[in-house]
Amino acid sequence: METQSIEQSQRINLGSGNLKFSNKANRKLSYFLALLFFYMGLSLILNEDARNFTRLGMGPLYLLAASLYMLKAQFEFSTTSKYAPHFIVSEQGLKIKTAVFKKSEFISWDSIKEIELGNYKIGIRDRTGFLYFPYKTRKETSIELKRSIEAIAAQKGVEVENLLKK
Structure with missing residues (x-):
């Protein structure tokens, strides 16, 4: 399930959600x-x-x-810890962990039908319906995350709807 290589994936750490300091x-x-x-x-x-x-x-x-x-x-603040909140965007799918005490979820691109990008929230529609993943992070990190998801989704032919541009 998680056989993605490091070269083909991009890890984006969300941090603690504290916006005052890096x-x-x-x-x-x-x-x-x-x-x-x-x-x-x-x-x-x-x-x-x-x-x-x-x-x-x-x-x-x-x-x-x-x-x-x-x-x-x-x-929580480590750039390599598997417990830190992060998104991994790879050729195989998305690995999402939005909080330290939440379990990470892996969603393959084959099962994704549509992606909604909202204000600090990502919605993924698969066979069962929409799954929403709210997260806390800095503005720059959120933009970087959404751009990397859009880039891979375009390659995979997945429709991306940016709710912020409406």
């Missing part, structure tokens, strides 16, 4: 916050003058927060 800046910020919380947690746990609640309650909570920020930086 994905690279968000990843660096997550690493920084992870290190900060890790340092605060260890300093509280190793501080013998602190009260028990502070040492045994707040210290581990800071370590937990550090690990969550580290996981977020590794999975």
Whole structure:
């Protein structure tokens, strides 16, 4: 099912949906916050003058927060992580993953009848009807995604309807 080669496919990472900063800046910020919380947690746990609640309650909570920020930086903002939200546009089909905790879906070009490109949403009509995939990303990434889908769909003879041009 997923036998596409890397040379024939284009992976477009969606990022976290945070539009204020770039994905690279968000990843660096997550690493920084992870290190900060890790340092605060260890300093509280190793501080013998602190009260028990502070040492045994707040210290581990800071370590937990550090690990969550580290996981977020590794999975959500990574350009190669299979868990990061992304679209893969290839000669065989579309692989779509719109959120970290959602399962990815592969749709082959043979089963696609029509594609609708909307405002941060892609609709794919197959034999069963329309499937809509809303996503969050930056404007530039959305444009790049839609252009790559249009290019491959034109090669495959799939009708593409751009709802934004109406």
